[in-house]
Amino acid sequence: MAKTAISSKRLSDQLPNQVLIDWLRSMQLIREFESRTMQAYQQAKIGGFCHVYTGQEACAVGTLACVNDDDPVVLAYRDHGHALARKMTPEACMAEMFGKTTGCAKGKGGSMHMFDRPHWLFGGHGIVGAQTPLGTGLAFAAKYEREVLGQGLDGSEAKKKVSLCYLGDGALNQGAFHEAQNLAGLFSLPVIYIVENNGYSMGTAIQRGTTMPDDLCLKAAGYGIDAIQIDGMDIRNLYDHFKPFADACRAEQKPGFVDLKTYRYQGHSLSDPQKYRTKDEVDQWKERDSIAALLHHLMTERACVSEEDWKNMTGDIRQQVREAVDLADKAPDPDVATELYSDVYANPQKGLSPSCDYNHGLKNPLL
Amino acid sequence: MPELIETPIHPAAGPWDLPEFVSEDQLPSRQGDRVIQYREALREAMAEEMRRDKRVYLIGEEVAQYNGAYKISQGMLEEFGPKRIIDSPISESGFAGMSIAAAMYGLRPIVEFMSWSFSLVAADPILNNAAKMLYMSGGQWGCPIVFRGNDGAGGQLGSTHSWCVEGLFANVPGMKMVIPSCPYDAKGLLKTAIRDPDPVFFLESERMLGDRAHVPAEEYYIPFGQAAKLREGDACTLVSFGRPVNFCLEAARRLAEDGIECDVLDMRTIRPLDIESIAASVQRTGRVVVVDQSWPFGSVASEVMAQVCEHCFDWLDAPPARVNTADVPTPYAKGLEQAYLPNPDRIVAAVENIVQG
The missing domain is CATH 3.40.50.920 (Rossmann fold)
Known part of the structure; x- marks a missing residue:
C-alpha cells in the first residue's frame, strides 16, 4: 500500500529541521483543538453536526505544505483541521463552532463551513461531493486568469496555480464528483482531488460502498487523470510523494487524484456510536499515529527536538487552544438586528423579500 | 467588534461597477425599425458585456461550435474564441458548480442551461452554493453569476422538458430572478443581470426566441424590481x-x-x-x-x-x-x-x- 522512499535521499530529508518542527506543531495543534472541540460539544457549547479530524492530521498538514499560500483550497465538512493547517486562527475556528460573531463566518456557517478568504480557503461544504465541482472551478478560474486575462485579477503577475479539493472516500460515489473529474480531465484543469480515504463513509466500510476499493486510482484513470496512492499516516512519506505530484500538476496544468490512506480515530460525527468497527482496529491504526511517528523522527534521527521541547510545545498549544475556547465562550452572539438579514445579497434591493429588508451587517473579522 | 459595512455593494463582490440606471422615460425608445429577434437581443447583451469585461465568459451545452442549440450564441465563438465561449459536456451539476467557484474566485460566468428543465440535476450547486455562499461564508464570498435558459412549456416537449422553475426556485433567498417578456427587455435586463453582483436566474422562453421587435443598438440597462x-x-x-x-x-x-x-x-x-x-x-x-x-x-x-x-x-x-x-x-x-x-x-x-x- 504505502509507497516508501525510492532513494536514500528522500525529499523530506532535504528540508530544514524547522519545517518539520512546524509540521509537528501544526498537527499537534489540530489534535489538541479537536479534543477541546469534543469537550465543548459535550458541554453543548457547539451545536449541530460536528466531525472531528483526529487521526488524519498528517493529511491536511502534509498536502498543504506542498502548495503555495495563494493556491485555492476547498474542503468537505470535516474541515477544522485543514482550516488550522491553512493558518486560520484557532480563535476564529472555535468561535465559528460556538456560533459567535468572532467566528470565521460570523457564526453563520458552523462546524461544516470554515471559510477563510485571506488564506484562499473557499470553504468547507456540507453536501457530500458538492465541493468537487467547486474545486474544479477554482482551477478553471486560475487557468482563465492566466490564459485569458493575462494577469491576476488583482493586477498581479499571472502565475500557474493548482487547486486542492479535499473529499472523503464516501464522495467517490456521488455523481457530482464524476462530472467534476470528467470536466477536469477534458479541460485539463489544475485541480488535485485529495481523497482522504479513512475507510468509512459514516458507518459504511469502503468495500461496501465503492468498486475497486483497494485501488481507487483506477477510477481516476477512467477520466484520464493521473493518480497516486500515498500512505497518509506518515507525513514525511506523504511529502516525498505528494510534493513532486503537485508540482507536476502545476507545471503541466493538469488534474491529479490522490488516494490518501488514513484513519479517523473518532466516529463519523460526535453522535456516532461506531458499532461498525472494532476497538482493535482503531488501536492498530493508533500504533501508526502520525504525530508520534514524526516526533520520534525528530527526537532520534534528526535529534532536533528534546523531551523538554516537546513538553513546552504541547504546553504552549494547550494554552493557545484553551484561550481560543475562552475567547469563543466570551465572544458576543451575533446580533439579530444586524446579522440575521445581512450577507444574503451583495446588492440588496427593495422587494427582494415580503418579510424583511436585507442589509449589510458587520464586516467579517477575517477581512 | 468589527464595524458595520457601509458600502452599498458588499465587499465580497470585489471590484464592482454597477451600471448607471435611468428612469423608464429616459431609456431609449421602444419604437423604431431596428427589428431583431428575442434571441438576438440576448446575444447582443452578452456580447456587449463580454467586450466590456474579460472576466465574463459563456459556458453551456452546444453554445460554441454548434452556435447554440437555439442559436442564441450564434457567432460568439468566432468573436470571443473557445476560451470564453465554452462547450460543456452534458454535466449540468458539474459545469454549474464549476462556474460557481469561478464566480467566487472573481470571474463573471454566464451559464446557459439549454432548458431550465435540466437545471434540476444542478439543484444542489445553484441553490446550496450560489444562493447561500455569501451568507454561509459570513460575507467573505459572493457569487456573481448568471444562469440563463429556456423556461416553460408550449412546444409539445412533454413533462420533463417543460419545467417552469420560477415557483420552485423563487422560494430560495440569496438569488434574483428575472423573466423578460419581450426582446427589448431581454437585452436590457440581461445586461443588468451580468453586471449585478448577486446570482441571477434568468428565465427565457423557447416560444419567444423568435419574437421580433425594435431593439436599440445602443447600450441600456433595465433596473431590477421595476414593473x-x-x-x-x-x-x-x-x-x-x-x-x-x-x-x-x-x-x-x-x-x-x-x-x-x-x-x-x-x-x-x-x-x-x-x-x-x-x-x-x-x-x-x-x-x-x-x-x-x-x-x-x-x-x-x-x-x-x-x-x-x-x-x-x-x-x-x-x-x-x-x-x-x-x-x-x-x-x-x-x-x-x-x-x-x-x-x-x-x-x-x-x-x-x-x-x-
Missing part, C-alpha cells in the same frame, strides 16, 4: 411575468372591446418583486388577476396574491384571482397542452368573473 405598465385601465389589474404577459395583452385587448379596461403590469423580475406598482394599481382598480405559467400551489401567483392581500386588503372589491397552468404534469398532446397553459381565453374568463361577479 412596466403596458396598458392602462380601471376595471382590473392584470399582473404577469415572462411569456404570459403577451397573453395578458391579448386578453386586455379583447376585454376592451367589451368596455372592460385593464391595467397590465409586466413584472420583469420576480425577485425583487415590485409590489409597490402592483399595490398602486390594485388600490385604483380594486381587482387583480395574476397570470403565472407555473403550477398554482405555492407559486409566484400565490405569493403575489398574498402580498396583494397584505397591502391592499381594504381596497379589494373582489377576491384576488389567478390563472396558472393546470395542476398536472405537462401533457404532450397539442390540445391538452394548450388547455394546460395560461391563455387569453382563460384570462378573459377570470377577469369577467371577478368584474361581473
Whole structure:
C-alpha cells in the first residue's frame, strides 16, 4: 500500500529541521483543538453536526505544505483541521463552532463551513461531493486568469496555480464528483482531488460502498487523470510523494487524484456510536499515529527536538487552544438586528423579500 | 467588534461597477425599425458585456461550435474564441458548480442551461452554493453569476422538458430572478443581470426566441424590481411575468372591446418583486388577476396574491384571482397542452368573473 522512499535521499530529508518542527506543531495543534472541540460539544457549547479530524492530521498538514499560500483550497465538512493547517486562527475556528460573531463566518456557517478568504480557503461544504465541482472551478478560474486575462485579477503577475479539493472516500460515489473529474480531465484543469480515504463513509466500510476499493486510482484513470496512492499516516512519506505530484500538476496544468490512506480515530460525527468497527482496529491504526511517528523522527534521527521541547510545545498549544475556547465562550452572539438579514445579497434591493429588508451587517473579522 | 459595512455593494463582490440606471422615460425608445429577434437581443447583451469585461465568459451545452442549440450564441465563438465561449459536456451539476467557484474566485460566468428543465440535476450547486455562499461564508464570498435558459412549456416537449422553475426556485433567498417578456427587455435586463453582483436566474422562453421587435443598438440597462405598465385601465389589474404577459395583452385587448379596461403590469423580475406598482394599481382598480405559467400551489401567483392581500386588503372589491397552468404534469398532446397553459381565453374568463361577479 504505502509507497516508501525510492532513494536514500528522500525529499523530506532535504528540508530544514524547522519545517518539520512546524509540521509537528501544526498537527499537534489540530489534535489538541479537536479534543477541546469534543469537550465543548459535550458541554453543548457547539451545536449541530460536528466531525472531528483526529487521526488524519498528517493529511491536511502534509498536502498543504506542498502548495503555495495563494493556491485555492476547498474542503468537505470535516474541515477544522485543514482550516488550522491553512493558518486560520484557532480563535476564529472555535468561535465559528460556538456560533459567535468572532467566528470565521460570523457564526453563520458552523462546524461544516470554515471559510477563510485571506488564506484562499473557499470553504468547507456540507453536501457530500458538492465541493468537487467547486474545486474544479477554482482551477478553471486560475487557468482563465492566466490564459485569458493575462494577469491576476488583482493586477498581479499571472502565475500557474493548482487547486486542492479535499473529499472523503464516501464522495467517490456521488455523481457530482464524476462530472467534476470528467470536466477536469477534458479541460485539463489544475485541480488535485485529495481523497482522504479513512475507510468509512459514516458507518459504511469502503468495500461496501465503492468498486475497486483497494485501488481507487483506477477510477481516476477512467477520466484520464493521473493518480497516486500515498500512505497518509506518515507525513514525511506523504511529502516525498505528494510534493513532486503537485508540482507536476502545476507545471503541466493538469488534474491529479490522490488516494490518501488514513484513519479517523473518532466516529463519523460526535453522535456516532461506531458499532461498525472494532476497538482493535482503531488501536492498530493508533500504533501508526502520525504525530508520534514524526516526533520520534525528530527526537532520534534528526535529534532536533528534546523531551523538554516537546513538553513546552504541547504546553504552549494547550494554552493557545484553551484561550481560543475562552475567547469563543466570551465572544458576543451575533446580533439579530444586524446579522440575521445581512450577507444574503451583495446588492440588496427593495422587494427582494415580503418579510424583511436585507442589509449589510458587520464586516467579517477575517477581512 | 468589527464595524458595520457601509458600502452599498458588499465587499465580497470585489471590484464592482454597477451600471448607471435611468428612469423608464429616459431609456431609449421602444419604437423604431431596428427589428431583431428575442434571441438576438440576448446575444447582443452578452456580447456587449463580454467586450466590456474579460472576466465574463459563456459556458453551456452546444453554445460554441454548434452556435447554440437555439442559436442564441450564434457567432460568439468566432468573436470571443473557445476560451470564453465554452462547450460543456452534458454535466449540468458539474459545469454549474464549476462556474460557481469561478464566480467566487472573481470571474463573471454566464451559464446557459439549454432548458431550465435540466437545471434540476444542478439543484444542489445553484441553490446550496450560489444562493447561500455569501451568507454561509459570513460575507467573505459572493457569487456573481448568471444562469440563463429556456423556461416553460408550449412546444409539445412533454413533462420533463417543460419545467417552469420560477415557483420552485423563487422560494430560495440569496438569488434574483428575472423573466423578460419581450426582446427589448431581454437585452436590457440581461445586461443588468451580468453586471449585478448577486446570482441571477434568468428565465427565457423557447416560444419567444423568435419574437421580433425594435431593439436599440445602443447600450441600456433595465433596473431590477421595476414593473412596466403596458396598458392602462380601471376595471382590473392584470399582473404577469415572462411569456404570459403577451397573453395578458391579448386578453386586455379583447376585454376592451367589451368596455372592460385593464391595467397590465409586466413584472420583469420576480425577485425583487415590485409590489409597490402592483399595490398602486390594485388600490385604483380594486381587482387583480395574476397570470403565472407555473403550477398554482405555492407559486409566484400565490405569493403575489398574498402580498396583494397584505397591502391592499381594504381596497379589494373582489377576491384576488389567478390563472396558472393546470395542476398536472405537462401533457404532450397539442390540445391538452394548450388547455394546460395560461391563455387569453382563460384570462378573459377570470377577469369577467371577478368584474361581473
